[in-house]
Amino acid sequence: MANGSSMDKPLTGDLRSDGAVLDLAAYEKAGGYEALRRVIKEMTPADVLKEITDSRLRGRGGAGFPTGQKWSFVPMGENAPTPKYLVANADEMEPGTFKDRMLLEGNPHLLIEGMILAAYTIQATDGYIFLRWAYKLAAERIVRALAEARDKGYLGKNILGSDYSFELDLHTSAGRYMCGEETGLLNALEGKRANPRAKPPFPQVSGLWGKPTIVQNVETLCNIAPILRNGAQWYLGLSRSEDGGTKLYGVSGKVKRPGAWELPLGTTIREILERRARGMQDGHQFRGVLPGGASTDFLVEEHLDTKMDYGSVQAAGSRLGTGLMVVLDDKTSVVGMVLNLERFFAQESCGWCTPCRDGLPWTARILQGLLEGRGRPGDLERLEMQTRMMGPGNTFCALAPGAMEPLQSALKYFREDFEKLIPSVLSHEISC
Amino acid sequence: MLTEQERERIRAEATHYDYPQAACVEALKIVQEGHRWVSDEHLKEVAGLLDMSPEALDSVATFYNLIFRKPVGENVILLCDSVSCWILGYENICAHLKTRLGVELGETTADGKFTLLPMACLGTCDRGPAMMVGSDLHRNLDNEKVDEILGRYRQTPEA
Numbered sequence: 001m002a003n004g005s006s007m008d009k010p011l012t013g014d015l016r017s018d019g020a021v022l023d024l025a026a027y028e029k030a031g032g033y034e035a036l037r038r039v040i041k042e043m044t045p046a047d048v049l050k051e052i053t054d055s056r057l058r059g060r061g062g063a064g065f066p067t068g069q070k071w072s073f074v075p076m077g078e079n080a081p082t083p084k085y086l087v088a089n090a091d092e093m094e095p096g097t098f099k100d101r102m103l104l105e106g107n108p109h110l111l112i113e114g115m116i117l118a119a120y121t122i123q124a125t126d127g128y129i130f131l132r133w134a135y136k137l138a139a140e141r142i143v144r145a146l147a148e149a150r151d152k153g154y155l156g157k158n159i160l161g162s163d164y165s166f167e168l169d170l171h172t173s174a175g176r177y178m179c180g181e182e183t184g185l186l187n188a189l190e191g192k193r194a195n196p197r198a199k200p201p202f203p204q205v206s207g208l209w210g211k212p213t214i215v216q217n218v219e220t221l222c223n224i225a226p227i228l229r230n231g232a233q234w235y236l237g238l239s240r241s242e243d244g245g246t247k248l249y250g251v252s253g254k255v256k257r258p259g260a261w262e263l264p265l266g267t268t269i270r271e272i273l274e275r276r277a278r279g280m281q282d283g284h285q286f287r288g289v290l291p292g293g294a295s296t297d298f299l300v301e302e303h304l305d306t307k308m309d310y311g312s313v314q315a316a317g318s319r320l321g322t323g324l325m326v327v328l329d330d331k332t333s334v335v336g337m338v339l340n341l342e343r344f345f346a347q348e349s350c351g352w353c354t355p356c357r358d359g360l361p362w363t364a365r366i367l368q369g370l371l372e373g374r375g376r377p378g379d380l381e382r383l384e385m386q387t388r389m390m391g392p393g394n395t396f397c398a399l400a401p402g403a404m405e406p407l408q409s410a411l412k413y414f415r416e417d418f419e420k421l422i423p424s425v426l427s428h429e430i431s432c
Numbered sequence: 433m434l435t436e437q438e439r440e441r442i443r444a445e446a447t448h449y450d451y452p453q454a455a456c457v458e459a460l461k462i463v464q465e466g467h468r469w470v471s472d473e474h475l476k477e478v479a480g481l482l483d484m485s486p487e488a489l490d491s492v493a494t495f496y497n498l499i500f501r502k503p504v505g506e507n508v509i510l511l512c513d514s515v516s517c518w519i520l521g522y523e524n525i526c527a528h529l530k531t532r533l534g535v536e537l538g539e540t541t542a543d544g545k546f547t548l549l550p551m552a553c554l555g556t557c558d559r560g561p562a563m564m565v566g567s568d569l570h571r572n573l574d575n576e577k578v579d580e581i582l583g584r585y586r587q588t589p590e591a
Contacts, residue, residue, distance in 0.1 A: 092555050093552060093553055093555070094553070095514035095515045095516065095552070095553040095557070096514075096515055096516050096553070096557050097553070097555065097557070098555045098556055098557050098558060100555075101555050101556070132555070133498050134510075134554050134555060134564065134569075135555065136567045136569070169448050171458075172458070172461075173457065173496070174457050174460070174461065174496035174497070174498040174499050175496055175497035175498040175551075175552070176495060176496050176497060177552060188457070189454060190451065190453065190454055191449075191451070191453035191454040191455065191456040191457065191482075191484075191492060192453075192492060193491055193492055193495045194495065209450060209451065250557075250558060251558070252516035252519075252520075252557035252558050252560065253516060253519050253520075254519065254520075258557070258558035258559070259558045260558065290515075294514070294515055294553075324557070326515055326516055326519070326557070327519075328519075329519075332519050336518075337515060337518070337519065340513070340514070340515050340518045341515055344513075344514055344515070344552055344553075347552070348552060350495075
C-alpha cells in the first residue's frame with residue numbers, strides 16, 4: 001500500500017532524504033507497479049484513457065496540453081500504423097528549471113511504470129527516454145532501473161504474462177535546447193539535426209520515423225501510475241485548481257532557501273516564495289519573477305497572490321511553463337538579465353527559420369548596446385518591434401515567441417530601467 | 433583510425449534503433465571517450481559505419497554543444513552561463529577561472545589540462561553558480577571552491 005506521504009505527494013513523497021535512489025524493491029514496497037499489475041489484468045486501453053482524461057492531468061513540460069486529449073489522437077485498432085512509439089522528454093534545459101532531475105535521480109521506476117502504462121494506453125511497442133547529456137547520475141540510475149524492470153517482467157515481451165509487449169531504451173543527447181521541442185526531439189532521435197517539423201501532421205499521427213508517437217514530459221509521465229493506483233477523483237482532490245494533481249514548483253535567484261517542492265497545483269506565488277523559499281536574502285528586494293522558466297513573461301508584486309495553475313498564470317499575463325521560478329531582485333540589472341536570456345535563445349536557435357535566426361542575435365545586440373553605453377533613440381521601439389516580429393505565428397516553433405516573453409514583459413514593467421540607458425531620453429529629461 | 437573495440441561499440445549502438453543513423457550521436461560520444469574530440473578522419477569512419485554521408489553526420493555533429501569538432505584539453509570545464517547562475521555570480525566565477533587558467537572562454541590551457549567553455553543551463557539552478565568538469569557536477573561555487581576543484585584535477589593523472 002502507498003504510504004501517507006505519497007498520497008499527498010505522489011511524485012516526491014517516497015523520495016529518500018539522503019538522495020539515494022529508490023531501487024525496485026523500495027519502489028514496490030511503496031506501492032510501485034501495483035497500478036501496472038491491475039491495469040494489465042483488468043483495464044482496457046480505453047478504460048485507462050478515460051481515467052487519465054477524468055483526472056484532468058495537463059502536460060508539465062511547459063505547454064500544458066491536456067494529457068488524455070493528446071493520447072486520444074493516436075490511431076487505435078487493427079488498422080493503426082505500427083510500430084507506435086512513446087517518448088519521455090527528459091531533455092530538461094529550460095533555464096531556471098531543475099525539477100525533472102529530481103524525479104529521474106530519485107525515483108526512475110516512477111517514470112518507467114508511468115511510461116509502460118502510457119504505452120499500454122496507446123498500444124505503443126517501443127519507447128525511448130530522451131535524456132539530456134548533463135544528467136549523468138540520472139543516466140546511471142535509469143539504466144539500472146530498466147534492467148531491474150526487465151528482469152521482473154515489467155518490461156519486454158509479454159509483460160506480466162499478458163499479450164502486451166513494450167521495449168524501452170535510454171537515449172542520451174549531446175546538449176541543445178531545441179531537442180526539448182517535441183518535433184525537434186523526434187528529429188534528434190532519428191539522428192538528424194533537431195530542427196522543428198511542420199505541424200500538421202502532429203506526432204500523435206506521424207511522429208518518430210513517420211509513425212504515431214507520443215512525446216511527454218517526465219513529470220507528466222510520473223503522474224500516471226499514481227492516478228491509476230488511486231483514481232482520478234483522488235487526483236482531482238490534490239489540486240487547488242480546476243486541473244488535477246500536484247506540481248513541482250521551485251525557486252532560484254537571491255532567495256533565502258532556493259529549492260523545489262511538490263505542492264498542490266494552484267498554490268500561490270506568494271506561498272511558494274515566502275513559505276518555501278523563505279523570502280528574499282537580506283539586503284535584497286523582490287522586483288519580479290519569471291514564473292515558469294526563461295521563456296515566460298515576468299510577473300511583479302501585484303501578481304504575488306496569483307495561483308500557480310495554467311489558467312490563473314495566463315490570466316495574469318504569463319504562463320505556468322515549467323513551474324520553476326527565477327526571481328529578479330533589486331541588485332540585479334533587469335537589462336542585464338534580459339540580455340542573458342536573449343543570448344541563450346540566440347545561441348540555442350536552430351537557425352531553421354529567419355525571424356528566429358536573425359531576430360534573436362539582433363535583439364541581443366541592441367540590449368548589449370544599451371548596457372555598453374551605445375543606446376540610441378528608437379532602441380526600445382526596435383525591441384518592441386522584435387517582440388511582434390517573433391511573436392506567435394511568425395516562427396516555425398515556440399522558441400522565439402518564448403524568447404520574446406521575458407523581453408516584452410520587462411519592457412512593460414521595468415521600462416524605466418531601459419530608458420535610463422538611452423542618452424537622449426536622459427538629456428531630454430535634464431533639459432525639461 | 434578507430435579501434436576495433438570502438439567500431440564494435442558503435443555497431444552495437446546501432447542495433448538499438450530501426451535505422452542506424454539514429455545511433456550517430458551515441459557514436460560520436462564513443463569517439464570522444466577515446467579521443468576527446470571528433471576529427472575529420474573519425475567523422476568519415478563513423479559515417480561509413482552508420483550508412484550516412486560525412487556531410488550529413490557533420491551537420492549533426494556541429495549542431496550539438498557537446499560534440500567537439502576541435503581538439504579539447506584533458507578536462508573540459510563547462511561553466512553554466514544561464515540566467516539563475518548569472519544572477520548568482522557567474523561573471524565573477526568566469527573571471528576567476530580565466531585568470532587562474534590563463535585562457536579565454538573557448539580556449540585550452542598551454543599544458544593541455546583544461547578547456548574552458550560556457551554552457552547553457554545545467555539544471556541545478558537552486559545551487560548555482562555551477563559547472564561541470566568532465567562528467568562531474570560542482571555547485572554553489574565561489575572562488576576558493578573553484579581553486580580547490582582545479583587543484584584536484586591538476587593532480588589527477590589522465591585516466
